Amino acid sequence: MRLKDKVVVVTGGASGIGRAIAILFAKEGARVAIGDVTETVKEGGAPTREVIAAAGGIARFHRCDVSVWADVDALVTATVAEFGRLDVIVNNAATLGQARPLLETTEEDWDQVMAVNAKGVFFGCKRAVQQFLTQPLVGDARGRIVNISSQHGMVCAPGKIAYGTGKAAAAYITKQVAVDYAEQGIICNAVAPGRILTGKPLGGPGSDALEYSHARxxxxxxxxxxxxxxAALFLASEEASYITGHNLMVDGGWMAY
Incomplete structure (x- = not known):
């Protein structure tokens, strides 16, 4: 129960990594608000909110497009109105968009991916910090931010220039927020996944295949x-009270190879 009675927002919590985060955080005692554009689970199965409720946890779903400020604002506002405060936000929502190299990437491709992967993280961090600054310190923190970045953004994402750039932005925003608001008791870190098996496609023009990921x-x-x-649970908990501005690689050794 490392998050007992904590109030947590998880964006992109309907499927994949966000779903796993929301379910685990609820198991650890958090009251979880899921923000996503749909409750449909890409991998199949019952909605995340229902899975949490069936296990005795507390979860809410709010439709939220993280690229729209009004949606992010409403997500946090509704969560605080019901539960009284915000302790953690996990900015997980992301899109691969059209996996294309530079010359095949259109302006529309670029804008679509950056709106979610960069601007969405910016909006999530900004709205969370606004709320955190209204709250008293609890232990060492007024609130914690966990951004989901990627190994792509640290090294190139073959054939995915918009995706890699957006994830690099998430890693940079993490450092900036951590430094700018450390004195106010706001902790901001990121988790950088390697190749994770979710409902997202592994293929696409110029992308690394499943076989390559195993070899790498x-x-x-x-x-x-x-x-x-x-990893996100550790960074969201009081166990990580003296860690901020860190981009934690969870990649099976990919980046060490």
Whole structure:
């Protein structure tokens, strides 16, 4: 129960990594508000909110497009109105868009991906910090931010220039927010997944294939959503009270290879 009675917002919580984070955080005692454009689970199964409720947890779903400020504002406002405060936001929502190299990437492709992967993280951080600054310190923090970045953004994402650039922005925003608001008791970190097996496609023009991911990862398996959820849980908990501005790689050794 490392998040007992904490209030958490998870964007992109309907499927994949966000779903695993929301379920684990609720299991650890958090009251979870899920922000997503749909409750439909890409991998199949009952909606995340229902899975949490069936296990005895507390969860809410709010339709939220993270590229729209009014949606992000409404998500946090509604959560605080019901539960009284915000302790953690996990900015997980992301899109691959059209996986294309530079010359095949259109302005529309670029804008679509950056609106979610960069602007969405910016909006999530901004709205959370606004709320955190109205709250008293609890232990060492007024609130915690966990952004989901990627190994792509740290190294190139072959054939995915918009995606990699957006994830690089998420990693940079993490450092900036951490430094700018450390004195006010706001902790901001990121988790950088390696190849994680979710409902997102692995193929696409110029992209790295599943076989390449296995060959590139030193550990004998690829990642699971639960691997990222566990890392996010650590960074969201009081166990990580003296860690901020860090981009934690959870990649099976990919970046060490």
């Amino acid at each position: 990862t030193p550990m004998p398996r690829l990642g699971r959503p639960g691997d990222i959820a566990s």
